[in-house]
Amino acid sequence: MRRxxxxxxxxxxxxxxWRRDVRHFKPDxxxxxxxQSCLNAFELAPSVGLSEPWRIVRVCTEQxxxxxxxxxxxANAEALAxxxxxxxxxxxxxxxxxxxxxxxxxxxxxDEATPKGSGLGxxxxxxxxxxxxxxxxxxxxxxxxxxxxxxxWVSILDPDQLHRDLNLPDHWSLVAYLCVGLPQGDTLTPxxxxxxxxxxxxxxxxxxxx
Amino acid sequence: MRRxxxxxxxxxxxxxxWRRDVRHFKPDxxxxxxxQSCLNAFELAPSVGLSEPWRIVRVCTEQxxxxxxxxxxxANAEALAxxxxxxxxxxxxxxxxxxxxxxxxxxxxxDEATPKGSGLGxxxxxxxxxxxxxxxxxxxxxxxxxxxxxxxWVSILDPDQLHRDLNLPDHWSLVAYLCVGLPQGDTLTPxxxxxxxxxxxxxxxxxxxx
Numbered sequence: 390m391r392r393x394x395x396x397x398x399x400x401x402x403x404x405x406x407w408r409r410d411v412r413h414f415k416p417d418x419x420x421x422x423x424x425q426s427c428l429n430a431f432e433l434a435p436s437v438g439l440s441e442p443w444r445i446v447r448v449c450t451e452q453x454x455x456x457x458x459x460x461x462x463x464a465n466a467e468a469l470a471x472x473x474x475x476x477x478x479x480x481x482x483x484x485x486x487x488x489x490x491x492x493x494x495x496x497x498x499x500d501e502a503t504p505k506g507s508g509l510g511x512x513x514x515x516x517x518x519x520x521x522x523x524x525x526x527x528x529x530x531x532x533x534x535x536x537x538x539x540x541x542w543v544s545i546l547d548p549d550q551l552h553r554d555l556n557l558p559d560h561w562s563l564v565a566y567l568c569v570g571l572p573q574g575d576t577l578t579p580x581x582x583x584x585x586x587x588x589x590x591x592x593x594x595x596x597x598x599x
Numbered sequence: 600m601r602r603x604x605x606x607x608x609x610x611x612x613x614x615x616x617w618r619r620d621v622r623h624f625k626p627d628x629x630x631x632x633x634x635q636s637c638l639n640a641f642e643l644a645p646s647v648g649l650s651e652p653w654r655i656v657r658v659c660t661e662q663x664x665x666x667x668x669x670x671x672x673x674a675n676a677e678a679l680a681x682x683x684x685x686x687x688x689x690x691x692x693x694x695x696x697x698x699x700x701x702x703x704x705x706x707x708x709x710d711e712a713t714p715k716g717s718g719l720g721x722x723x724x725x726x727x728x729x730x731x732x733x734x735x736x737x738x739x740x741x742x743x744x745x746x747x748x749x750x751x752w753v754s755i756l757d758p759d760q761l762h763r764d765l766n767l768p769d770h771w772s773l774v775a776y777l778c779v780g781l782p783q784g785d786t787l788t789p790x791x792x793x794x795x796x797x798x799x800x801x802x803x804x805x806x807x808x809x
Contacts (some may be wrong), residue, residue, distance in 0.1 A: 390642050391684055393610065393745040400607050401614070405643035405738055414805040432802040433615035437754055439789055439797035466721045468746070478715060485720070495806070501763040506685055508616045510695070510754045512678045516729070516753045520721040520774070524738050527737040528615055530645075535611055537604040544647055544727045551693050564647045568698075568723045579629045579649055585651035594641040596657040596705065599765050 404535055411539030412487045414570035419493050419538060423570065430532040434525035438506030439516035439526055443525045444561055445500040455497070456554035457546070457566065460490050464545045479586050487541045491568030496525055496551065501562035522564045539572035614745055616787055622697045624780035629703050629748060634779065640742040644735035647727035648716030649667070652766055653735045654708040654771055660705030666764035667756070667776065668698050674755045689796050697751045701778030706761065712770035734773045751780030 431443055448454055465485060472480050488494065500523045501515070511517045530540045547566040581587050615785050641653055658664055682690050695718060698704065709732045711725070721727045740750045756771040 390747060390782070391613070392747065397607065397610050398742075400603065401611065401742065402640075402643070403601070403744075404603060404607075404611070405640060405650040408643070408645070410645055413779075414718070425805070428806065429801070429804050430612075430615060432737060432799060432801045433612070433618070435620055435752065436735075439791045439799060441771075441800060441803050443803060445804070445806040447808045449808050454808060455787070455809045464723050468664070468719070473721065496809075506791075508681070509690070509791070509796065510679075512681065512755070512775075513757050514754045515675050517727070520733045523733040524737050527644075527734050532608075532611065532615075535608045537600060537602065542645065542773075544724045544791070545721050545722070546748045548678070557809075563724075572600070581649045581716075581719070586719065589649060590651055591639070591642045593651050593653060594655070595635070596637050597640065598657045598659050599663045599706075599769075 390562055394395045404531055406532045407474040407575070409539065409576065409579065411541040411546065411572045412484045412566070412580065414487050414491045414539065414568065415491065416490060417571050419467030419570055423536060424493060426582060427533040427536060428482050428540060429529035431525040433514055434521065436521035437511050437593035439484055440506030440511065440518060440521065441452060442500045442518040443522045444500050446496040446498060446557065448494040448496055453555055454494065457551060460546050460550050460554065461486050461543060464547055468545055473493060479584055482584060485545055486543045487568035488543060491541070491570045494565040495563040496555060497522060497562060497567060498557060498561040500561055510530045519562065519564055524564055533569065537571070539570060541568040545570060567586055606789040614741055618741060618744045619749065619786065619789065621751040621778070621782045622694045622790065623783040624697050624749065624778065625783055626700060626702065628783050629780055633746060635704060637739055637743040637746060637748060640738040644731065644738045646731035647721050648719030650713055650716030650721065650728055650731065652710045652713045652728040653708050653732045656706040656765060656767065659708055660703040663765055664704065667704065667761060670700045670756050670760050670764065671694055671698055671753060674686045674757055689794055692794060695755055697755060697778035701751070701780045703779035705777040705779060706765060706773060707732060707777060708767060708771040709774050710788060727739065729772065729774055736775055743779065747781070749780060751778040753778060762784040772783055783797050
């Protein structure tokens with residue numbers, strides 16, 4: 390059996406610790422070959438029935454980027470209106486998206502109607518296709534960070550509006566909008582913890598038994 | 600910035616290549632401390648608004664295991680009935696679940712109503728909570744494989760039935776049923792590819808531009 394060393398396992402844990410949701414990017418462009426090399430991690434992800442339902446859309450044009458940014462701004466204003474007091478103050482101070490400065494932006498979709506895999510494993514849980522896409526995003530995220538490239542996942546978006554704005558096939562559904570670039574900083578602590586929004590609870594990694 | 604070496608990156612890619620969806624397990628028990636150590640990777644996963652909505656259920660009792668296995672058997676028979684010809688023949692030959700022999704079985708749920716994170720990032724895309732759970736499963740899966748432990752994700756299940764059978768809180772939803780143990784074999788090729796069900800298509804890791 391192919392073995393992995395204790396040194397490698399320690400470094401893998403370090404990689405997971407240093408992986409952050411990045412929202413502050415340097416303006417430097419990302420080498421497109423390096424970006425593709427990191428995206429090749431998608432091929433190594435698990436997918437239900439080998440359906441590989443991931444569809445990667447590189448958001449390049451000014452028009453597409455402006456539509457995505459406006460989408461975020463509207464959803465973010467609506468979200469802010471739902472908070473009051475201290476939470477509202479903190480929310481206002483947060484930078485929840487790197488869309489203003491990330492040199493690369495990727496919209497990742499799931500092809501809900503792909504014939505690939507012939508539906509195996511997705512009959513009772515069709516959401517497995519979207520979960521396969523998330524698995525691939527994680528493989529990409531870790532690979533990118535190992536190359537010093539930061540990734541931030543924006544979910545404060547109206548997915549239907551973005552779908553219309555980007556003019557993509559009907560049977561594709563948005564899974565993630567990713568900002569990609571060189572991070573301005575590097576920290577072991579999630580920004581939401583630093584600003585006092587929420588703390589991590591390691592106890593949640595413990596099981597209950599049935 | 601914390602850097603990772605080229606050697607580490609190569610080995611990370613190897614890990615992703617050797618990660619398989621394992622369905623054939625040795626009967627040997629998994630050391631519970633090692634299992635917990637691998638599950639600690641959940642703490643290092645991204646989660647929307649730091650909501651950490653993962654809930655890990657270790658399926659131990661004979662009753663709970665029997666209910667889960669029966670659930671799979673019914674869903675699998677229904678799925679088989681949907682195929683004909685060559686696909687039906689291949690489907691019959693597949694071992695689609697390690698539930699018969701995996702020494703450890705984990706049902707992973709998402710707490711859809713967790714107050715943790717105060718809903719940040721999940722207003723327009725509440726599915727982000729489930730995606731956070733999938734991210735954590737991937738972190739666990741890679742960590743387990745780095746320790747020589749195999750993981751198989753069973754999705755041929757009626758999630759509502761399993762939820763009732765395991766008698767868990769209403770606001771928890773099933774994301775994955777994982778079989779965990781020492782794999783009987785080790786291969787770079789997915790079983791579905793070996794038996795001719797489906798092939799991988801590296802071209803899907805390439806972007807389209809908008």
